[in-house]
Amino acid sequence: MDTNKEPPKVEVGHLILHGRYSSLEDVYMAYGGGGFRLDLGCGYVKPPGFIGIDNLLGKASQIPNADNAPDILMNLNDGKLPFADSSCEEVRSSHFLEHSNLLHILNESHRVLRPGGIFLFAVPYANSAEGMYPGHQQFLTEKWFYENITFKEKYQIDREVYYPSAYWLALPRIIRWLIPFKFARTFLFNACWQMIFTCSVKK
Numbered sequence: 001m002d003t004n005k006e007p008p009k010v011e012v013g014h015l016i017l018h019g020r021y022s023s024l025e026d027v028y029m030a031y032g033g034g035g036f037r038l039d040l041g042c043g044y045v046k047p048p049g050f051i052g053i054d055n056l057l058g059k060a061s062q063i064p065n066a067d068n069a070p071d072i073l074m075n076l077n078d079g080k081l082p083f084a085d086s087s088c089e090e091v092r093s094s095h096f097l098e099h100s101n102l103l104h105i106l107n108e109s110h111r112v113l114r115p116g117g118i119f120l121f122a123v124p125y126a127n128s129a130e131g132m133y134p135g136h137q138q139f140l141t142e143k144w145f146y147e148n149i150t151f152k153e154k155y156q157i158d159r160e161v162y163y164p165s166a167y168w169l170a171l172p173r174i175i176r177w178l179i180p181f182k183f184a185r186t187f188l189f190n191a192c193w194q195m196i197f198t199c200s201v202k203k
């Protein structure tokens with residue numbers, strides 16, 4: 001198969017599946033029949049072992065890969081995830097939440113995750129050039145997740161990692177010593193470009 005071509009697709013109700021499947025049951029069984037791990041907004045870069053879900057509206061910025069294309073094509077922003085309640089062990093997303101109907105994604109992820117399941121996401125830090133890219137529907141820093149009522153009711157933050165930008169790392173060391181990164185990411189533009197949160201589900 002030429003991996004740089006679009007993969008074949010199969011229509012199943014309101015969903016479109018990768019051509020390797022003929023039904024949702026095929027998808028479930030291919031990934032063990034339960035305890036699923038989902039990658040929301042995966043594009044062509046879903047990690048091994050994850051069921052990839054996307055509508056590929058942003059595919060123009062990616063190199064097509066038929067072998068690693070989404071397993072399920074759907075609009076995540078208003079559709080119900082085709083998984084039973086508490087059927088998933090992990091839901092992850094990388095640079096998708098800023099494009100999403102965020103509360104809908106949080107609610108659906110919570111519904112399908114088991115108690116204590118993992119919700120992991122990476123988003124561009126709002127106070128950066130990456131965070132301000134056109135096309136983002138919201139601009140996120142840690143404060144939103146600390147204070148949003150819906151998020152706090154459904155998830156517990158277990159780990160936070162913040163990534164210094166190339167601009168910050170290029171500054172003279174004396175400046176980075178005088179202004180520690182944990183302060184710079186809040187007060188200076190372009191100090192932090194990305195944050196990754198690992199959360200566990202409250203039920």
